[in-house]
Amino acid sequence: MRRFLTAALLVIALGLPASPTAHAQNRPLTHDDYDRWEEIEAQSISDDGKWVLYRTSPPKGDDTLQVKRVEPRRTHTIPRGERARFTADAQFVPFMIAPPHDSTRQAQLDDVPPPRRPTTDLGLLDLASGDTTRVDRVQSYKLPNEGRTWIVYHHEPPRPDSSDADEKNGDEPDGAPLTLRRLDSGETWRYEHVTDYAVAEEGPLLTYTAADTTGGSLHALRLDEEAPQATTLHSGTQTYPQMAVDGAGTQVAFLNGPDSTDVPHHDNTLYHWTTGDAAPTPVVQPGAAALPNEWLISEQADLSFSADGSRVFFGTAPPPPAPVETDSLLDKEQVEVDVWHWQDPYLKPMQKERAEGKTEQAYRAVHFLKEERTLQLATEAVPAVTVADEGTADVALGVTNRPYRRALSWDWPPAYDAYLIDLRNGERERVLRDLQAVPQLSPTGAYLTWWDREARDWKGLNTGTGERMTLSASIPHAVHDHRHDVPYPAGPYGLAGWTEDDAQVLLYDRHDVWAVDPDRPGDAQAVTDEVGRDNNLRLRHVSLDDDRTPAAWGDWPNPVSPPTVVSDTLLLSAFNVETKANGFYHDRIGSGERPTELRMMDRSFSSPETADDADRLLYTRESVREFPDLRVTDRSFSDPQKLSDVNPQQDEYRWATVELMEWTSANGEQLEGLLYKPEDFDPDKEYPMMTYFYEQYSDDLHEHYAPEAHRSIINFTFYASREYLVFVPDIHYEEGYPGESAMQSVMPGVTMLANRDYVDDDRIGVQGHSWGGYQIAHMVTKTDLFAAAEAGAPVSNMISAYGGIRWGTGMSRMFQYEETQSRIGGSLWDMPMRYINNSPIFQADRIDTPLMMMHNDEDSAVPWEQGIELFVALRRLNKPAWLLNYTGEVHWPTDLAEMRDWTTRMQQFFDHYLKGAPAPVWLKEGVPAVDQGRSLGLEPVTGTSE
Secondary structure, eight states: OOOOOOOOOOOOOEEOOOOSSOOTTOBOOOGGGGGGOOEEEEEEEOTTSSEEEEEEEOSSSOOEEEEEETTTTEEEEEETEESOOOOTTSSEEEEEEOOOHHHHHHHHHTTOOGGGSOOOEEEEEETTTOOEEEESSEEEEEOGGGGSSEEEEEEOOOOTTSHHHHTOOTTOOOOEEEEEEETTTOOEEEEEEEEEEEEOSSSSEEEEEEEOSSOEEEEEEESSSSSOOOEEEEEESSBOOOEEEOTTSSEEEEEEBOOOSSSSOOOOEEEEEETTOSSOEEEEOTTOTTSOTTOEEETTSOOEEOTTSSEEEEEEEOOOOOOOOOTTSOGGGSOOOOOOOTTOSSOHHHHHHTHHHHHHOOEEEEEETTTTEEEEOOOSSSOEEEETGGGTSSEEEEEEOGGGTGGGGTOSSOOEEEEEEETTTOOEEEEEEEESSOOEEOTTSSEEEEEETTTTEEEEEETTTOOEEETTTTOSSOOBOTTOOSSSOOOBSOEEEEOGGGOOEEEEOSSOEEEEOTTOTTOOEETTTTHHHHTTEEEEEOOOSOOOOOBSOOOSSOOOOOOOBOOSEEEEEEEETTTOOEEEEEEETTSOOOOEEEEEESSEEOOOEEOTTSSOEEEEEEOSSSOOEEEEEOTTOOSOEEOOOOOGGGGGBOOEEEEEEEEEOTTSOEEEEEEEEETTOOTTSOEEEEEEOSSOOGGGTTOOOOOOOOSSSOOHHHHHHTTOEEEEEOOOOOTTOHHHHHHHHHHHHHHHHHTSTTEEEEEEEEEEETHHHHHHHHHTTTOOOOSEEEEESOOOOHHHHHTOEETTTTEESHHHHHTSTTOOOSOTTTOHHHHHHTOGGGGGGGOOSOEEEEOOTTOSSSOTHHHHHHHHHHHHTTOOEEEEOOTTOOSSOOSHHHHHHHHHHHHHHHHHHHHOOOOBHHHHTOOOGGGTTTOOOOSBOOSSOO
């Protein structure tokens, strides 16, 4: 007798109508069909809006680059093209040409050394003529001044078996040729033994380093001359580990120092050169008074200029310890021991995971070129610093989690102290303590903003006066996320950005956008006039034009994000909370007019990309049946044009439809979920039903799921194509009871559908991974409704898992139970029964459902012993159970072959239990260790009748 969870059920099915086209002739999807589906990647639109490029990529095999003119339509198809971009004037498209997949694969099979394997070539497409120039064996290219006149490309070194290489002797310098090419005439200049190069993004300057038999040299070329001549800036026996060119192409900064790999930081000198100077100037030298005692100028941090070119940012580091000498000891005479100390800031595994980063960590400093002044910004105590206004402001923000690192094991989110640093005199002031949020400077640095989790408000500080304010004080609606359902305090709906000159900050409530003058926070203005709330929409700003980047970017931990500058004219994304329709609105800050609807559809849209110099947007649109092909339109969305048709073969297959379902949970909450059906669904026919869940999916009603071998979950389209229903319910959680919350949310929806004539209530399965896998493991201890279940990487014992390690980061798992997804809400000693009651292992004897698990031995998120604990318990109890371990894999399979194997086995498992298909060998008999490598056990059992 099956145990059904009883509850008062209320259901409203909001259906999307199926196409009236007959689908009987279409065939179901199989695993062999995955290779026919391609994805769109790396799409881009030219600055003039007339051209679009993108790459189509199959699961295995060769990619294809497509370059398309919008109108009149013209297409250039380039096999194996990648890393493509438009020149600023949209006259050329440079790209790399990957070697054929089959050739690379064969070279690997033949164990060909990497230097002798096929390499990439360079392609250069002339958009006016359609001609393509090809250059063999090129490793990279760059576009000085955005490619208005020139392209620079770095060749591969000669192959070891080539005639050029044969002529070399032991004194031959390293490096490879670098070619400078005029795009209009094709004229080229070649420079030998180049080891590195850099170009100005918006100016006519190229720099490169070259090796010679005694050391190296650094050169610069002005590219505003007909025949550019290389100027040697510096040469010597030392190396040039870092160099940078300012955006305008008038300045070069570089490091020069010893060449060795025994230590991560060397005694470098920072040089600066301006076009027209006779020679570079050493601006920061070893032992500079402005640097901390004995600190070095480190090559581990990139060099960068401020946006106005007046400052150079560089990295410093304390002297590294001398290498440990072990040559006089045998391996067995050396002691390797990890000492764990209870007062360590980080757990020992976390220290080891971060050891390389810590060893190579550099700390940002700045040199003021006109003032000839140097200032150390970041320190070991405050390692992350960012300077406002793209490095040009006199205020910087420093953050550190150093005082709170120990608590990271159990407390979440991470806590920080924040400091304001005055770049005029180096003074720093701690302005925030123990903040469990990420503070952020406004674009010009006039204000500091942060989220106060306890007060559930946005706070601000005037960096000039020190005055503090509550930015969201006069917004009449909650600005904290109502969907937050984990133990730590709620986060905000978000901060969209700032208007010009930090005049206003834009904040979100659940539905709308609000503008707040930080000097007058009591007068918040509804930018979107509460149109979102009135129409049950979620309106959010779409950033199109802001490409600001922060300067003096600190190393880990670095939680500081660059602020966004918002123009007065807004493009808003719109989401209908009730119907799940998506689209776009137009609005203007301060106009007094209500937002204007541009387009709303039962579709999902990507965030558009804009052409820099034209009124044209590039975006994708999708639904369960519609692949997210590329489209272009203007900012009014008045005349969208479809540009791509990537997977036309979809019409050959039986597909899926989807409906939005509603029901009442066991504790009286209204819930939503998705029901996928075969496109030729017959309500008079009984279907097996799969159930999948992971927190909440209903807002993804219009997402497209192309068939693929997934790493961990069922493919909704694939199963619907093969005559399954697929139910995807949302879950609402109660703190302390995550397993029971899943039962109360999911089971009423499942039983509601089980009572429908078209669902075979004897053939219902359930599948999920990680957090979903845990909930399934818990569910099958409470109900026998499911005929089969798969729980991937499940936590079966919260007590042992609580004390485990997330080996991918080295972190303790305690925080996950006390504060985040596992939602227990307290420690094991405060709430022991919650850990016991939520652990499937203690009720394993109640499991009667055939249970398949996948848990890999290198799982970096959930200790794989969790899967073993449940498996051996079920084995001891003589319950049907299977455990798949893809050896050496992490939280899920990452290799395509293993993902396909996993997807195939999961289908075989459910087809057997839900459709009565013959059991394969692995399911019926297992695969003995002595047969591994000879048989996968995927074939049907022979000699027996099912």
